[in-house]
Amino acid sequence: MQSKLLLYPVGDLDTALPFFTEALGLPVKFRDGDRYCALDAGALTLALVAGEERLVEQPALAFKVDEAEDIAAAVTRLVEAGAAVAQPPAQGPHEARAVLHTPEGFALVLSAKLAPAS
Template identity: 40%
Template sequence: MRIGHVIVPAGDLAAQVDFYTRLGLTVRFRDGDRYVALTDGTVTIGLADGSQQPVVGRTLLSVEVDDLDSCVAELAAAGASVGEPVPGPHERRSVVVDPGGVPVVVYERRA
């Protein structure tokens, strides 16, 4: 397990990329006009348009796990609210809700 990134809704991707790069972050990865990953070398922020936001309009923590199915099964058995895993362009992910009611994205990378 590791913190993958923080997903930030992007209403104006170009303007937001400009803003964050002016803060000193560098572009690590870009997926067209849908998603841009920026980093300071340690933390990654993923600017996501509506099609790439697991919970539209919400800033979300994203946690990478080795085995998504095992992880969501364990969380569900412990009583967590767990969404069905869905494929993304680069990962499989599920939105789970922590005990405080905050949605969190749990994902595994696609091979």
């Protein structure tokens, strides 16, 4: 798994965005309506999430599951290592995703590309 994403929940993208773009100077990489905005923070992407994309209430690391492993297998592996499932794998608008808590209780989000429709 690779992580270069920090999910940062906000109440409203339009209200939150100027602080990050103007005050902090982070450029927008991608925006998806009122629910998701990826900002370039160097080696890390800061993802402002609102509405249905607000899977967590506190900032959380997000990991993309390697294509060779499906999200259910990744969740099982992490649970065996001490994580707890907060939200089981479910299909989101662009990917499958799950929310776990680390053994220390911090949120961790997994995502995986959806299988192509046949």
